[in-house]
Amino acid sequence: MPRISEKGRSMPASPIRKLVPYAEEAKRKGRKVYHLNIGQPDIPTPELALDALRNMQEKVIVYSHSAGNESYRRKLAGYYQGLGIDVDHTEIIVTTGGSEAVLFSFMTCLNPGDEVIAPEPFYANYNGFATAAGVKIVAVTSKIEEDFALPPINEIEKKITERTKGIIICNPNNPTGYLYTKEEMLQLREIILKHDLYLFSDEVYREFCYDGEKHFSAMHLEGTSENVILMDSVSKRYSECGVRIGALVTRNREVLDTAMKFAQARLSPPGLGQIVGEASIDTPQEYFDDVYNEYIARRDFMVEALNKMPGVYCPKPKGAFYSTVKLPVDDADKFSQWLLEEFEYKNQTVMLAPASGFYSTPGLGKNEVRIAYVLNTGDLKNAMEALAEALKVYPGKTK
Amino acid sequence: MPRISEKGRSMPASPIRKLVPYAEEAKRKGRKVYHLNIGQPDIPTPELALDALRNMQEKVIVYSHSAGNESYRRKLAGYYQGLGIDVDHTEIIVTTGGSEAVLFSFMTCLNPGDEVIAPEPFYANYNGFATAAGVKIVAVTSKIEEDFALPPINEIEKKITERTKGIIICNPNNPTGYLYTKEEMLQLREIILKHDLYLFSDEVYREFCYDGEKHFSAMHLEGTSENVILMDSVSKRYSECGVRIGALVTRNREVLDTAMKFAQARLSPPGLGQIVGEASIDTPQEYFDDVYNEYIARRDFMVEALNKMPGVYCPKPKGAFYSTVKLPVDDADKFSQWLLEEFEYKNQTVMLAPASGFYSTPGLGKNEVRIAYVLNTGDLKNAMEALAEALKVYPGKTK
Numbered sequence: 001m002p003r004i005s006e007k008g009r010s011m012p013a014s015p016i017r018k019l020v021p022y023a024e025e026a027k028r029k030g031r032k033v034y035h036l037n038i039g040q041p042d043i044p045t046p047e048l049a050l051d052a053l054r055n056m057q058e059k060v061i062v063y064s065h066s067a068g069n070e071s072y073r074r075k076l077a078g079y080y081q082g083l084g085i086d087v088d089h090t091e092i093i094v095t096t097g098g099s100e101a102v103l104f105s106f107m108t109c110l111n112p113g114d115e116v117i118a119p120e121p122f123y124a125n126y127n128g129f130a131t132a133a134g135v136k137i138v139a140v141t142s143k144i145e146e147d148f149a150l151p152p153i154n155e156i157e158k159k160i161t162e163r164t165k166g167i168i169i170c171n172p173n174n175p176t177g178y179l180y181t182k183e184e185m186l187q188l189r190e191i192i193l194k195h196d197l198y199l200f201s202d203e204v205y206r207e208f209c210y211d212g213e214k215h216f217s218a219m220h221l222e223g224t225s226e227n228v229i230l231m232d233s234v235s236k237r238y239s240e241c242g243v244r245i246g247a248l249v250t251r252n253r254e255v256l257d258t259a260m261k262f263a264q265a266r267l268s269p270p271g272l273g274q275i276v277g278e279a280s281i282d283t284p285q286e287y288f289d290d291v292y293n294e295y296i297a298r299r300d301f302m303v304e305a306l307n308k309m310p311g312v313y314c315p316k317p318k319g320a321f322y323s324t325v326k327l328p329v330d331d332a333d334k335f336s337q338w339l340l341e342e343f344e345y346k347n348q349t350v351m352l353a354p355a356s357g358f359y360s361t362p363g364l365g366k367n368e369v370r371i372a373y374v375l376n377t378g379d380l381k382n383a384m385e386a387l388a389e390a391l392k393v394y395p396g397k398t399k
Numbered sequence: 400m401p402r403i404s405e406k407g408r409s410m411p412a413s414p415i416r417k418l419v420p421y422a423e424e425a426k427r428k429g430r431k432v433y434h435l436n437i438g439q440p441d442i443p444t445p446e447l448a449l450d451a452l453r454n455m456q457e458k459v460i461v462y463s464h465s466a467g468n469e470s471y472r473r474k475l476a477g478y479y480q481g482l483g484i485d486v487d488h489t490e491i492i493v494t495t496g497g498s499e500a501v502l503f504s505f506m507t508c509l510n511p512g513d514e515v516i517a518p519e520p521f522y523a524n525y526n527g528f529a530t531a532a533g534v535k536i537v538a539v540t541s542k543i544e545e546d547f548a549l550p551p552i553n554e555i556e557k558k559i560t561e562r563t564k565g566i567i568i569c570n571p572n573n574p575t576g577y578l579y580t581k582e583e584m585l586q587l588r589e590i591i592l593k594h595d596l597y598l599f600s601d602e603v604y605r606e607f608c609y610d611g612e613k614h615f616s617a618m619h620l621e622g623t624s625e626n627v628i629l630m631d632s633v634s635k636r637y638s639e640c641g642v643r644i645g646a647l648v649t650r651n652r653e654v655l656d657t658a659m660k661f662a663q664a665r666l667s668p669p670g671l672g673q674i675v676g677e678a679s680i681d682t683p684q685e686y687f688d689d690v691y692n693e694y695i696a697r698r699d700f701m702v703e704a705l706n707k708m709p710g711v712y713c714p715k716p717k718g719a720f721y722s723t724v725k726l727p728v729d730d731a732d733k734f735s736q737w738l739l740e741e742f743e744y745k746n747q748t749v750m751l752a753p754a755s756g757f758y759s760t761p762g763l764g765k766n767e768v769r770i771a772y773v774l775n776t777g778d779l780k781n782a783m784e785a786l787a788e789a790l791k792v793y794p795g796k797t798k
Contacts, residue, residue, distance in 0.1 A: 001625040001651075002564060002597050008507045008657035017465075017663055044458045053671070054453050059443045061641040061675070066416075096495050096643065099665040107531055108407045112511065128664025132506055134533070165401060198401050226400040242460040242670025244495065244643075252400075258407035264416055265527025266498040271641025272452070272671035276460070 015357020022340035034383035052279035068094025098233030098246035106133035121358030147315035148176035166198030177317020243273035330396035414756020421739035433782035451678035467493025497632030497645035520757030547575035565597030576716020604719035642672035729795035
């Protein structure tokens with residue numbers, strides 16, 4: 001029997017999926033499981049996007065341009081221009097989800113053995129793409145006591161070695177919900193220019209900024225045209241996770257030309273998703289206002305409910321729809337499994353994402369979980385009630 | 400300015416795309432360009448597949464399972480069982496086009512530096528995925544004089560080194576249209592078992608077999624469960640190139656488990672494409688009969704027209720919708736560019752794919768082109784007429 005690859009062997013399993021069999025078993029027992037573990041919003045996809053599909057006139061679903069349909073890229077450039085990001089359609093490669101934008105960025109910019117610095121906790125799938133590209137993610141720890149702000153610049157600089165080629169951030173952040181301030185972004189600007197690094201900026205939650213805070217994009221950083229690579233997606237913006245449409249955006253012409261060769265090898269991004277994505281750009285502001293109000297209500301409810309539970313600390317996130325939360329438990333992995341395997345309250349339980357999978361420093365996040373507030377407030381209320389009960393009776397409770 | 404990666408630098412540009420600017424320029428001049436260069440069929444997508452999209456009831460386009468929707472995988476398993484390929488839905492990972500199936504296969508099975516043997520000419524994008532995975536494709540030459548039959552087994556064995564981990568075939572073949580016989584497949588079986596190799600079998604043209612010939616799948620080879628990885632796609636089968644739905648199919652459980660980790664990192668294959676793909680499995684036989692008759696007519700017309708031109712040799716392909724054709728020209732790259740830049744006949748010209756891009760041995764294919772008979776016979780007639788005229792007046796004509 002031929003052997004699988006080293007890469008395959010070291011490829012990390014998704015930390016969120018490990019619990020899936022337990023959740024399935026709980027459901028088989030007839031238990032209601034509230035999914036606070038995944039970033040799949042329940043928000044409807046904009047009607048005009050679904051209509052575009054229903055009214056599709058094409059008789060043959062053909063390959064698109066490898067960079068995506070020009071009509072879509074032109075509209076997308078307009079969307080970015082509206083955000084003060086001055087790019088044109090030739091500076092955009094439409095990708096298969098934000099995922100492919102990360103993969104193309106790594107493949108294009110990094111050699112095997114190179115290092116990319118990431119504030120941890122970070123989106124766990126960066127590890128998968130790093131493994132695929134043979135590169136190493138070097139974590140610099142952000143702390144729950146500081147609500148997961150950017151670690152001090154000298155902490156970041158300490159991590160820089162000869163192999164360091166870039167910094168990757170997710171802003172607003174998954175899994176913490178932290179929104180980087182303009183000042184923090186300017187600190188990052190300084191460091192990437194000083195050390196000639198790429199800044200890979202995952203901004204798929206751009207539309208989810210709260211409390212009047214404005215999103216400051218890496219593309220807004222002056223003098224960084226050659227350094228900044230924006231990785232984007234329609235998945236969260238329009239609740240279109242399944243269409244698998246993202247984008248790699250940069251003003252670095254060499255990166256664009258090279259990423260295009262990877263794009264050409266896989267022929268084209270999904271054609272139907274592009275129809276949806278293109279139509280979505282006309283989504284009216286009311287849609288976003290409704291979504292904003294909904295998430296504010298969910299967040300406020302959740303943060304208050306969590307912080308009322310003894311021993312629990314939940315920072316109030318300013319963006320995205322996650323919070324990384326400290327729980328009074330011995331081990332959040334064990335607790336999350338116990339919730340599915342052994343616990344029920346009124347025949348209900350919750351599924352959480354243990355935070356350990358979002359840290360790369362061993363031992364960190366042991367008593368933290370990521371909670372996605374992607375449920376309506378009614379469900380969220382039941383979920384919080386069940387969680388509060390669980391924390392009362394969990395055998396591995398720490399205080 | 401940070402440097403791009405070695406991989407990025409060595410990533411091959413698509414041989415088909417090099418001529419695109421010349422074709423665009425010809426069109427700007429008002430010239431009609433017949434595209435014989437790409438495998439984009441003009442055959443309509445099955446109506447029932449488009450209807451499935453139009454009737455979609457979902458309000459939110461959500462992530463699917465990372466391996467693809469179970470309902471689709473179950474139907475797909477039924478499709479394979481109908482072909483005598485005994486697999487169940489757990490042995491299928493739905494991929495983003497056949498492209499991703501190739502990438503996942505290489506990433507899962509091969510270490511950087513490993514070698515995969517491919518009969519050349521071969522589908523040029525294998526090079527791109529090989530570069531992405533850091534592996535080397537080692538060519539064994541199949542010859543136009545033998546209509547591109549599988550090279551003798553001892554020629555293949557000569558290429559085996561300590562780093563050889565697999566053989567990749569495309570059957571029916573792109574770019575030659577050659578259909579491997581059962582005897583040839585049994586020879587491959589022998590060699591993969593003897594040397595403990597993977598057999599990566601790209602069978603996306605399975606439905607396009609002519610003259611009563613039957614397709615013999617690598618999955619039909621007895622005793623090769625651990626070795627054979629099938630890479631498939633709906634692109635050609637149902638003329639759905641743009642939906643980007645493919646599949647990685649294998650009975651090797653370790654490969655499945657490992658490929659799933661790559662699949663999980665990218666979350667899910669396109670959701671809308673899966674709706675189309677699933678509906679397409681019910682496509683009635685008449686659709687395939689019509690397509691078959693259409694391609695037989697195109698092929699027969701084209702092969703006859705080409706072989707009538709002095710100095711041209713076109714094998715009669717038994718599968719797919721390509722033929723790799725010998726032309727009486729000094730350099731098929733130059734000739735193809737000349738066709739677009741300088742030639743016109745009744746204000747028409749043709750775009751061909753120079754075969755050099757499908758060979759990895761330098762110098763081979765210099766006077767060969769790949770022709771895709773994806774146009775209706777009317778257009779094909781005009782294209783052949785223009786090509787015949789071009790060969791009369793081309794300055795680099797060899798006889």
